[in-house]
Amino acid sequence: MSTREYDVAPDPGLPKSHYLNAAHGLKSWLLTTDHKRIGILYLLSITFFFLLGGIYAIAIRLELLTPAGDMVQPDTYNRLFTMHGVLMIFFFLIPSIPAALGNFVIPLMIGAKDVAFPKLNLASWYMYLIGASLTMWALFHGGVDTGWTFYTPFSTTYSNTYVAAVAVGIFVNGFSGIFTGINFMVTIHRMRAPGMTWFRLPLFIWAHYATSLIMVLGTPVLAITIVLVALERLLKFGFFDPALGGDPVLFQHLFWFYSHPAVYIMILPSMGVISEIIAAFARKPVFGYKFVAFASMGIAVIGFIVWGHHLFVSSQSLYAGLIFSILTMLVAVPSAVKVFNWMATLYRGSIEYSTPMFYALGFIGLFTIGGLTGLMLATTGIDVHVHDTYFVVAHFHYIMVGGALMGYLGGLHYWWPKITGRMYPGFWSHLSAGVIFLGFNLTFFPQFILGYLGMPRRYHAYPEEFQVLNILSTAGASILAVGYVIPLVYFIWSLKYGEVAGKNPWGAVGLEWQTASPPPEHNFEEIPEADFEPYEYVEGPPSERPYRYSRSEA
Amino acid sequence: MSEHHSLKPYVFVLVGLLILTWVTYGAALWDFGHPWSDLVALLIAMTKASLVVVFFMHVKGATPLIKMAAVGGFFWLLIFGAFVLADVLTRPGMLEFL
Structure with missing residues (x-):
């Protein structure tokens, strides 16, 4: 282990010139090709859709407070959970870490001035906006009621809501992901700083390389599937509707061929964030770096051949179900490699309980619960029993919220000082991380029990014996909502009143911490050289480190 | 691509694609029996897609x-x-x- 000294001394103030003041006016933002500004544009956009999707979640949980369907009509309830799923998955979770945080930090982490195709990067944000606008148009006209999965033949033949508009919105939005994926892959291949070899890349970069592969290989399948749905709905082409000579299960194959790997688009970047945070706040290199890197690639590849576990009760053949069941269990291996290696990294580390570390530790626990219940669902005997119950809802929320969202918030808190140049208040950030962890578990753990007892998903009414658990879940959702609002307030507060962070407030290694906070327009004053191994941390207790992460708490 | 490409191969490929489109139409009128009709249509489609990828998308020589x-x-x-x-x-x- 090297004992290299890093420049972690606090700067006297914000740098005079940085990407935020390099140009002024709305036009400078709307026509920017700076990856950092595009990251900010994405950050604002996804925050809006997160809040909007959250409002739908609140409405769902309020309806489920009582057994009777007394707040909204059944049709309205169908629209609520559909719009919640569509907004959260396509317009928040999928772009969250890659398009917002990834856009900002990937070039900084590999020592590049920008991404490989800056104009394509801006185009991806506009595609996102166009897709989102179409979806919003449908929303204002009453929304859509098919569930985010758009299962046929309901979506193509029977639903009288705005299926085509939302489908086109998601189709256009898909190109945003494809553009981002292509950009990241080429950037990582071609624009690494001198000395930044593949095995010196931060694991966040490996995770995004794997994610980009899924985006580029999977998203076109979703796009073409949506086109087929639109053709069948509008022109009566017989792809999926048996009445027209089609096969509805074919739709499910096509849809899940993308949408299961899409879960890994959401979780892999989070895993990348966790690797960065765990190493930074345990002051140790990530245990088994190469295994963690290859685990990302393994998850991306195996994740493509497990989709049939969504079709166990759909009349898919039993033999195909058997194959998909075994393959699904296989994806647990690289996932477990990551979890075990994070634990091994923590072992005998000088652990500092910073806010990002709170989120990282929360991620490990919640992702493990989500992953293990995924193994239960991969077992056909259990899946047939709990299919389409709240057990499944709880499982995927432990992955998507407990995993992906916790990782996103951890990453946002980790890189916020780099993005804005200012710190957020330590007390409030610790408090909100705790509130979110508590609220999340209170919301979703009762749903495991509800599902196991047989409460089906997507119904607005339920038998009275399920009410206590539903009340707990709704109470948890209220706590969770408060937990999400607190960071929103202190992040905005910190923009003006937050303490100046300096270039490296965490004493972290990595090229992004060697430039100013906020970074200059072209990231580095001169092209940096990566003459160090990944996560080359100075070991030792926090008190002996040159600079603590938050002066307000020190 | 800054280098100069001769038009000749593209014209040949274009003609080939047009011929294969005509073959697709002809094959659709011909009953090869199940499942051969589907397989013939897929084979022609794959050939056309390969021509586009190899020549028009410049994978040849990449x-x-x-x-x-x-x-x-x-x-x-x-x-x-x-x-x-x-x-x-x-x-x-x-x-x-x-």
């Missing part, structure tokens, strides 16, 4: 990495086709149908 990416795309299609067939062909009654 770097090994680009070639690998192009083959990867087809391989992913193969994964999808193989697993969907693993489902469809093993459903009850399918073997008798074939």
